[in-house]
Amino acid sequence: MGCFLTNGIPAGIALAILSLAARPSPSVAETASSPRPPSKILFEVPNTDSIAVFDFETRRVIRRIDLGSEPAPPDEGAREAPAGPSGFGGRYVYWIRHNGNELSVIDTTDYRVVGRIPLREKGPGSVTVARDGQTLYIPHYQAKVLTTFDLKEKKQRVIPLPGFPGDIAIAPRGTLLVTSRDSNQLFAVDEATGRIRAFEVGRNPVGVAVTPDGSQAYVSHDTEAVVVAIDLTADPYRIAKRIKVEGTGGSAVAAEPDGKYVYVAHCCANSSLTVISVETMSVTCELSLAPKGLDPARIVFSPGGDEALVLNSRSMNISSFRPPCGKPVTENLFDP
DSSP states (O other): OOOOEETTEEHHHHHOOOEEOOOSOOOHHHHHSOOOOOSEEEEEOTTSSEEEEEETTTTEEEEEEEGGGOOOOOTTGGGGSOOOOBSTTOSEEEEEOTTOSEEEEEETTTTEEEEEEEOSSSOBOOOEEOTTSSEEEEEETTTTEEEEEETTTTEEEEEEOSSOOOOEEEETTTEEEEEETTTTEEEEEETTTOOEEEEEOSSSEEEEEEOTTSSEEEEEESSSSEEEEEESSSSSOEEEEEEEOSOOOEEEEEEOTTSSEEEEEEOTTSOEEEEEETTTTEEEEEEEOSSTTOOEEEEEEOTTSSOEEEEETTSSEEEEEOTTTOOOEEEEOOOO
């Protein structure tokens, strides 16, 4: 899941990360394209050292997890930590604590912290889980590197980057897409070789998402009112279209599970969503989020795909709407 930069600050660290609760193993079709959305999501409770578990079915926070009660790391570090598969269909969720330099390991059978994994590099911003749940991808904003963590072999590998990393999306053929706000580029990282190809995508790219069929990627920008559509079927990748949108402050980007629409969140004074048709690569509608000043940092979809939630950084406010263009309603989950 991604780290989003606002005004040069890695806001995803403050938010921690969105993590996916365990569910039955995905089908071949789900693994090949986009995994089915989870029934539960985890997110940081502001101003505390805890996270909350939100249940889509009951629409309630069903558990709070105190990260301060977690055990100390084992002497052998990551080699003895509980391992995957994680995320989609797995048992464990891996979580980066605010200002931490390690992963907390959460067992989703009872939502209990069962271990920690020390990271070799400083400044981790988020965790993205591979489709098979066996590899974690962690950008380090401070160190300008990307960590890949093989859960099966329990090995960490560090890939140096030519710029500060932001959000991560998984593209076909073993390629990771990483935004770099300071370099105005999108990095295409070959996971197997570590080879990096850099593409100019416009000023201050922040969020990135890949469509379920793997044919397109969409990149949001912090200081430009534009979303870039990238053709991933071309070799090398090419910009297919620059899509003008109403607001700047682009942050989160998410592709709908059925692949028809892509959603781009705009933060702060703009507090809105842009809905883009994948077929036409054009804006379908613009949705306002209220109250103004929200900092949307993640967009997730219900298991049936009939509802979308926008998680707002540094608050317990969520905005929900019916895709693609239903009016968003913002509510506070509970008073922390």
